[in-house]
Amino acid sequence: MRVSTGLSELDELMGGGFLEGSFNLLSGSPGAGKTLFAINYLIHHASQGKDVLYVSMEESWKNIIKNMPIGMKKRYEKSKDKVHYLDFGSIRPLLGKEILSIEVLGETISTSMAVHNAKILVVDGIAPLIPHFTATKELRMVLFELSQRIKKMGGTMIFTSERAGEMISRCGVEEYVADSVILLHYDGIYRKLQILKMRGSDFVYGLHGFKIDERGISIFPNVLPKIKQEKMEKINFGIKGIEKIIGDVHRGDLILLTGPPGTGKTVMAYHFTEEALKKKKGVLYVSFKENKEQILKRAKDMGFKMEGCRIIHKNIFEINPYEFMWEIYKNIENVSRVIFDGIGYMELDEDAKRAEYTLLQYLKNKGITTLITHTTPDIISSYRLGPTGVIYMADEIIDLRYTEIGAELRKVLVVIKSRGLNYEKGIIEYDINKRGILIVGKLESLEGVISGTPRHLELKKRVEKFFK
Amino acid sequence: MGSEEDKMVRVPKEMYEAINEIIKKYPYYGWKGPSEFVRDAIRRYVKEINEREIILRRAVGNMPSRIEEMLRDFMGEEEAKEVSEKISAIKDKDPEEYVRKVVDILKGRLGQNLAELIAKRLLEVESYES
Numbered sequence: 001m002r003v004s005t006g007l008s009e010l011d012e013l014m015g016g017g018f019l020e021g022s023f024n025l026l027s028g029s030p031g032a033g034k035t036l037f038a039i040n041y042l043i044h045h046a047s048q049g050k051d052v053l054y055v056s057m058e059e060s061w062k063n064i065i066k067n068m069p070i071g072m073k074k075r076y077e078k079s080k081d082k083v084h085y086l087d088f089g090s091i092r093p094l095l096g097k098e099i100l101s102i103e104v105l106g107e108t109i110s111t112s113m114a115v116h117n118a119k120i121l122v123v124d125g126i127a128p129l130i131p132h133f134t135a136t137k138e139l140r141m142v143l144f145e146l147s148q149r150i151k152k153m154g155g156t157m158i159f160t161s162e163r164a165g166e167m168i169s170r171c172g173v174e175e176y177v178a179d180s181v182i183l184l185h186y187d188g189i190y191r192k193l194q195i196l197k198m199r200g201s202d203f204v205y206g207l208h209g210f211k212i213d214e215r216g217i218s219i220f221p222n223v224l225p226k227i228k229q230e231k232m233e234k235i236n237f238g239i240k241g242i243e244k245i246i247g248d249v250h251r252g253d254l255i256l257l258t259g260p261p262g263t264g265k266t267v268m269a270y271h272f273t274e275e276a277l278k279k280k281k282g283v284l285y286v287s288f289k290e291n292k293e294q295i296l297k298r299a300k301d302m303g304f305k306m307e308g309c310r311i312i313h314k315n316i317f318e319i320n321p322y323e324f325m326w327e328i329y330k331n332i333e334n335v336s337r338v339i340f341d342g343i344g345y346m347e348l349d350e351d352a353k354r355a356e357y358t359l360l361q362y363l364k365n366k367g368i369t370t371l372i373t374h375t376t377p378d379i380i381s382s383y384r385l386g387p388t389g390v391i392y393m394a395d396e397i398i399d400l401r402y403t404e405i406g407a408e409l410r411k412v413l414v415v416i417k418s419r420g421l422n423y424e425k426g427i428i429e430y431d432i433n434k435r436g437i438l439i440v441g442k443l444e445s446l447e448g449v450i451s452g453t454p455r456h457l458e459l460k461k462r463v464e465k466f467f468k
Numbered sequence: 469m470g471s472e473e474d475k476m477v478r479v480p481k482e483m484y485e486a487i488n489e490i491i492k493k494y495p496y497y498g499w500k501g502p503s504e505f506v507r508d509a510i511r512r513y514v515k516e517i518n519e520r521e522i523i524l525r526r527a528v529g530n531m532p533s534r535i536e537e538m539l540r541d542f543m544g545e546e547e548a549k550e551v552s553e554k555i556s557a558i559k560d561k562d563p564e565e566y567v568r569k570v571v572d573i574l575k576g577r578l579g580q581n582l583a584e585l586i587a588k589r590l591l592e593v594e595s596y597e598s
Contacts, residue, residue, distance in 0.1 A: 060541065061541075084544070084547075086543055087541055087542050091538060091586075094538065094589055095582075096589075098585055099582065101581075103581050104579070104585065107581050107582065108578050110579070111576075111578055115577060
């Protein structure tokens with residue numbers, strides 16, 4: 001039997017939650033959210049009508065309630081008659097260290113469990129126990145004894161411990177007694193969670209995102225639900241004549257549009273969006289530069305009809321990778337196309353790379369066609385196509401460039417890669433007019449276009465002929 | 469010499485010799501002989517017992533409120549009140565019996581060890597404060 005951790009996403013990662021009658025260690029640095037996490041576990045079960053018990057060694061219960069996020073406090077208020085507590089910190093000044101002996105602690109906790117018929121419990125902050133044991137093996141024994149007492153009573157317990165440096169727990173023994181170990185990381189910006197141990201059951205490895213806000217705790221696993229791969233069907237991009245150039249585009253393809261500012265990447269994204277909307281298909285437009293109003297106004301000014309498109313605006317520097325991944329996941333129901341507009345060059349950490357790969361793979365399997373626009377920093381002759389992970393996964397890569405022809409800065413595109421193989425190998429000139437992208441044609445009489453300073457082939461031939 | 473109203477009390481020979489030794493060793497206390505020493509000792513002891521009993525009864529009288537105050541932060545207002553009401557209902561005048569019943573009530577909620585510890589500390593605290 002499994003007992004919920006109070007967070008359904010975490011339950012999934014742990015194969016259903018804690019084992020019934022288990023002793024579970026929650027360890028983390030100060031401010032990582034251990035107490036809130038533990039309280040959430042209690043409130044979850046209390047709101048389901050179960051009596052629960054909180055045992056504090058340090059922080060007062062009053063303080064904990066005062067500092068609860070609003071959402072959690074509301075849930076607590078509804079079920080507070082089911083939440084019982086023993087605040088050992090409050091009686092320590094009068095009763096002294098004797099109350100921290102295993103006899104007193106163990107007996108008091110088990111008596112209280114019996115009085116309230118509480119099988120769900122938390123022992124928060126075991127640090128005050130530590131100075132009373134000269135050797136770590138003594139502490140290990142005490143924790144083991146406590147765990148046995150509680151297990152005998154049928155209790156499923158979380159106990160929290162503060163991390164010391166790189167050690168998993170304060171004394172380095174707690175994890176040996178525990179049936180499961182959850183580690184909370186907090187670097188002052190992002191919170192991460194890691195399951196390190198789960199006795200007798202499998203779990204999802206690696207770091208997962210989590211967030212504490214006014215509503216409480218949210219978990220963002222580093223994996224998305226498994227799905228069966230959708231059938232491949234041809235789709236239209238939405239720009240007249242472009243299918244002949246980029247070859248066959250299928251549902252689930254990942255298209256990368258890369259180029260310097262002003263080459264029309266966003267306008268192409270509007271075409272791509274409008275094409276799906278015309279066919280009553282849902283579109284999710286994620287912009288990293290403009291907000292919803294700006295996007296709609298700009299699109300409207302160019303005559304695009306974007307009504308009905310779901311738009312999300314994100315600051316790329318404030319993205320928590322797994323949280324972002326799950327936000328997208330929750331917004332793609334009935335969506336056939338997703339656009340990520342305005343990705344710039346950024347060093348990605350391991351979590352961001354993993355989230356990027358997981359999300360793009362999921363969209364691919366679900367048959368959602370994804371368009372990513374990437375802005376290169378150099379105006380002419382750039383060979384930076386975009387993020388390595390995206391290049392690797394992309395089915396079509398379209399490189400947009402400026403080139404100087406007849407004292408004019410003109411726009412050209414070249415297909416770098418296409419799954420369809422039947423794509424145009426030549427360099428195509430295009431323009432942006434009031435109604436979007438206009439394909440002009442192939443630049444057959446020029447060479448060196450990619451360098452940004454092309455030469456006429458005819459002139460070259462004449463020069464060659466002259467020297468012959 | 470004693471009067472008609474005086475009563476005789478026997479003490480073992482070793483104790484009598486010990487009293488004589490003390491009288492000789494600490495003459496500045498002014499005991500004129502063993503009889504005066506015994507009278508002084510009894511007077512002091514009776515006073516001490518009476519004072520101790522007063523403290524004990526005061527401690528016992530304050531116990532329901534002290535326990536409620538302590539348990540309020542420890543286990544919550546309602547539960548503390550419930551325990552305190554049960555303690556207030558104890559009718560025993562004998563302090564020892566009273567404390568035994570208090571421990572019994574607390575034991576049901578907190579276990580024997582913590583119940584005894586709380587009762588013991590509350591009595592100690594009261595005597596320090598006195």
